[in-house]
Amino acid sequence: MEILKKPRYVREDRCIACGACTEKCPGKFDDGYNADLKTRTAIYVEYPQAVPLKYAINPDACLKLTKDKCGTCQEVCPADAIDYTMTEEKITIDTGSIILAPGFKPFDPSRFDNYQYAKFANVVTSMEFERLLSATGPTMGHVTTFPKLPAKPKKKKDKLLAEKRKDPKKIAWFQCVGSRDVNKCDNPYCSSVCCMYAVKEAIIAKEHAGKDLDCAIFFMDMRTPGKEFEKYYQNAKDKHGINFIRSRVHSVVEDSETGDLHIQYADEMGQIVRETYDMIVLSVGLEISAETRAFAEKFNIDLTESGFAKTGSFEPVTTSRDGIYVSGVFNNPKDIPESVLDASAAASAAGDALAEVRNTLTKEIPAVPETNVTGDRPAIGVFICDCGSNIAGVVDCPNVTEYAATLPYVTVAEETTYACSQDAQDKMVEIIKEKGLNRIVVAACTPKTHEPLFQETLKSAGLNKYLFEMTNIRNHNSWVHKNNPDIATEKAKDLVRMAVAKAGLAQPLKEEKIQVNASVMVVGGGLAGMVAARSLASQGYETHIIEKKDTLGGEALKLWKTAQGEDVQQHLSALIKEVQASDKIVVHTNTTLEGVDGFVGNFVSKLNTDGNTTELEHGIAVLATGAKALETTEYSLGQDDRIIPTLELDRMFKDNDPKLDQVQSALFIQCVGSREPERPYCSRVCCTHSVENAIALKEKNPDMDVFILYRDIRTYGERELLYKKAREKGVIFIRYEVTDKPQVKVEKDHVAVTVKDHVLNQPVTIQADLVTLATALVPRKDERLANFFKVPLNDEGFFVEKHAKLGPAEFATDGVFVAGSGHYPKPVNEAITQGRAAASRALTLLAKKDSLFTSGTIASVDVEKCSACGVCVSICPYNAPAFMTEGRFEGKADVNPVLCKGCGLCVASCRSGAIHLRGFDTNQIFSQIFALGETA
Amino acid sequence: MESKKTGSVVVIGGGISGMLSALDLANSGFYVYLVEKGPSIGGVMAQLDKTFPTNDCAM
Numbered sequence: 001m002e003i004l005k006k007p008r009y010v011r012e013d014r015c016i017a018c019g020a021c022t023e024k025c026p027g028k029f030d031d032g033y034n035a036d037l038k039t040r041t042a043i044y045v046e047y048p049q050a051v052p053l054k055y056a057i058n059p060d061a062c063l064k065l066t067k068d069k070c071g072t073c074q075e076v077c078p079a080d081a082i083d084y085t086m087t088e089e090k091i092t093i094d095t096g097s098i099i100l101a102p103g104f105k106p107f108d109p110s111r112f113d114n115y116q117y118a119k120f121a122n123v124v125t126s127m128e129f130e131r132l133l134s135a136t137g138p139t140m141g142h143v144t145t146f147p148k149l150p151a152k153p154k155k156k157k158d159k160l161l162a163e164k165r166k167d168p169k170k171i172a173w174f175q176c177v178g179s180r181d182v183n184k185c186d187n188p189y190c191s192s193v194c195c196m197y198a199v200k201e202a203i204i205a206k207e208h209a210g211k212d213l214d215c216a217i218f219f220m221d222m223r224t225p226g227k228e229f230e231k232y233y234q235n236a237k238d239k240h241g242i243n244f245i246r247s248r249v250h251s252v253v254e255d256s257e258t259g260d261l262h263i264q265y266a267d268e269m270g271q272i273v274r275e276t277y278d279m280i281v282l283s284v285g286l287e288i289s290a291e292t293r294a295f296a297e298k299f300n301i302d303l304t305e306s307g308f309a310k311t312g313s314f315e316p317v318t319t320s321r322d323g324i325y326v327s328g329v330f331n332n333p334k335d336i337p338e339s340v341l342d343a344s345a346a347a348s349a350a351g352d353a354l355a356e357v358r359n360t361l362t363k364e365i366p367a368v369p370e371t372n373v374t375g376d377r378p379a380i381g382v383f384i385c386d387c388g389s390n391i392a393g394v395v396d397c398p399n400v401t402e403y404a405a406t407l408p409y410v411t412v413a414e415e416t417t418y419a420c421s422q423d424a425q426d427k428m429v430e431i432i433k434e435k436g437l438n439r440i441v442v443a444a445c446t447p448k449t450h451e452p453l454f455q456e457t458l459k460s461a462g463l464n465k466y467l468f469e470m471t472n473i474r475n476h477n478s479w480v481h482k483n484n485p486d487i488a489t490e491k492a493k494d495l496v497r498m499a500v501a502k503a504g505l506a507q508p509l510k511e512e513k514i515q516v517n518a519s520v521m522v523v524g525g526g527l528a529g530m531v532a533a534r535s536l537a538s539q540g541y542e543t544h545i546i547e548k549k550d551t552l553g554g555e556a557l558k559l560w561k562t563a564q565g566e567d568v569q570q571h572l573s574a575l576i577k578e579v580q581a582s583d584k585i586v587v588h589t590n591t592t593l594e595g596v597d598g599f600v601g602n603f604v605s606k607l608n609t610d611g612n613t614t615e616l617e618h619g620i621a622v623l624a625t626g627a628k629a630l631e632t633t634e635y636s637l638g639q640d641d642r643i644i645p646t647l648e649l650d651r652m653f654k655d656n657d658p659k660l661d662q663v664q665s666a667l668f669i670q671c672v673g674s675r676e677p678e679r680p681y682c683s684r685v686c687c688t689h690s691v692e693n694a695i696a697l698k699e700k701n702p703d704m705d706v707f708i709l710y711r712d713i714r715t716y717g718e719r720e721l722l723y724k725k726a727r728e729k730g731v732i733f734i735r736y737e738v739t740d741k742p743q744v745k746v747e748k749d750h751v752a753v754t755v756k757d758h759v760l761n762q763p764v765t766i767q768a769d770l771v772t773l774a775t776a777l778v779p780r781k782d783e784r785l786a787n788f789f790k791v792p793l794n795d796e797g798f799f800v801e802k803h804a805k806l807g808p809a810e811f812a813t814d815g816v817f818v819a820g821s822g823h824y825p826k827p828v829n830e831a832i833t834q835g836r837a838a839a840s841r842a843l844t845l846l847a848k849k850d851s852l853f854t855s856g857t858i859a860s861v862d863v864e865k866c867s868a869c870g871v872c873v874s875i876c877p878y879n880a881p882a883f884m885t886e887g888r889f890e891g892k893a894d895v896n897p898v899l900c901k902g903c904g905l906c907v908a909s910c911r912s913g914a915i916h917l918r919g920f921d922t923n924q925i926f927s928q929i930f931a932l933g934e935t936a
Numbered sequence: 937m938e939s940k941k942t943g944s945v946v947v948i949g950g951g952i953s954g955m956l957s958a959l960d961l962a963n964s965g966f967y968v969y970l971v972e973k974g975p976s977i978g979g980v981m982a983q984l985d986k987t988f989p990t991n992d993c994a995m
Contacts (some may be wrong), residue, residue, distance in 0.1 A: 101949035328953030343956035
């Protein structure tokens, strides 16, 4: 494929991101990062943490490039990085697979005349509000009215408006702007994320402005069907006092004097209410841009009517064209964790297609042999970084450098403008070699971001990377003491002296290689588990599926159709056959897990198959234990065969049960066991499932009366189209309150269901022949299994993943992954996505087979001093220390280097002083403390 | 027509999902080209103040 590379007009290899150029640049354009609430200079970095942290010039805003009239940036650039002659470049790439992740565009509400976003100063979009809340935003997190005005207005008109600025006391959010709407825009789908982000923005706004801020969210259905979302919503109501108003506001009128906004709406009783708000936030939806649609056309892939990539439930990241995969919002509206799952799933699908050519094009960085410095007298090199003017603007860096040279064991002290720039790094390597340095101290910014970089520099100079000490004379010094340069200079000297004292005692540390057993154990033979196993097997890894039942398939065996209308059994049996036919997959049915020993790369699990115990060695584990429908007697379930759970209706459809032909009046009750104090979560799948089945009943018999009794309809994403279709087909939706649940009475000829109609505000009784209960999905809460792998469960019994946003398919325990409804209820396509994602994450570990190492900074026990008291064993959160079971020191503690995270808890708690943390040894810490006591 | 497969993948879009696809592939033995139309990667997530439901900083 061919890629057009646009010129940056700044040489990336030279730019040191000092910012000198932007201070003087006269060109201006809208700052898209800040939702255009302010302008930025023509030469810019998008935001301070941007990667790569290199400036770029917007050619449309640059005076030099548009009118040939400036050139200031080139004059002031200390690195000679500006190059106005750069041109577009065509790059041709040979590629095996392509992943499309072009994302979305927030909906532009300018064309909505009823909310007058374009005209009224205090009507803002949620994206603008997000920036207003942000500490790095245009108002530094201070929410104020008239946010679109410049901070320091110059025009007379703006100045007058700016005088009206105030801290808002009342803010309203309007949901579904640009979503679930075919009248004002053509976006019939639900954007999936707006309910949650509006709740979040309201909570944070109250955090910033104080409890008195009045926040109201106007919504149609509150859609919080994700993990921990329902609790967040309930807390917003009960704890934070946010008002939720179920109403669609028709229009907004502005008070021309104050800029306040008057609205009128009909409340749930049909009464007209008038209200005035200081600010209105439009919760804009996610939209596929015309640009992305055109781009999809280039790739010749099929799109849905709304412009999302067309994918199937059983291959949820595969487009209509071979070799092209899709991930993120372009593959249906979704939030961050789902985009993250999509990302790994797309990587897995793209990788599976190229399994046989894996590792053919990757490059290795050649390792420089390490110099042995053991026993050598310390020869310390100290590098003092100016960080442009960040440090040198406050601290007298030449003075600190001069001082550093006088400290014990210091061979070289150098000042550098930017220690992190490529040329400074090269020079550092040169000096290390030339002067024979064996310890390095860098006084600069934070080790959190820069220590790995300098450690790489040490490695390329042949030094062990732990012979390094970094001290922060920027964040901890020049930034916080910028009004006291003298004191800052003294503090910099103190910090350097302490770092030198510690570095002098630094020892080269060894990183132990972790052996990774290349086989995988998948617990659970449902959809997610089978998909994970299939992917890992196709990459050549032996995979064992442990299934306690006698067949593969799990809960999916009970499903009729997916939300997209695919036949579940047909696809499922094909998948089961594929798994059974694979020579890399071993299926253990009727098998339970009895115990697990070991750690990442080296697990040994005890399996019990029909009473026979065997051991399985594996490097990786995937937990895909799934969920099941709640068993309940609510609404007389089990007392009459006309009252059935969802899965029984699926069975009737699957078997073409003749009883269905008799049904004249069908009724569904939603949230049976979900969103209640006992189970305060939404089961996510039930709304779509019931709506889909209601449509099928209507299609079977258009004269049938079909009712759905619901609390909020949560057909997120393009599932919303099913909801629309159901209404068009005449399915009647009646909302009920959890405090006033429907009453079910079994009578001879029918089941009578009484519910308070929210429009009539009167109880109505429906005589139904078939009542389907959308029962909650409950996890197969397995505390024993969770204990085996030391992975946590939440209050409801779902597995807790490593990170709610960025680690949704893995656990904090290394080498253990999670997929399927055991993590949270999910429909077929999402279970498969997570199955693939878990496989992809596991593959990154398996692929590192020969390059997986422990950290060097871990605890070790001096057995001579260990009194075998066991405090370290009980205190370690990672189970790293254990008593030795054999050998000369049997009974004493030993720390497993693979499990140790170097936190130091055991070191601090050891009463015998027997445990040492390498790299932070007691003598090093004390040397720093003593050095602090000395004076410069 | 069966041609020889290439062990590289192009990922288009440097937002949260594009970046993570690229990382997973690179860490499992494929050469990855990450293509982004803007001057830096990060996408919309970098613009967000906090993330629900944990209120963690998005950056």
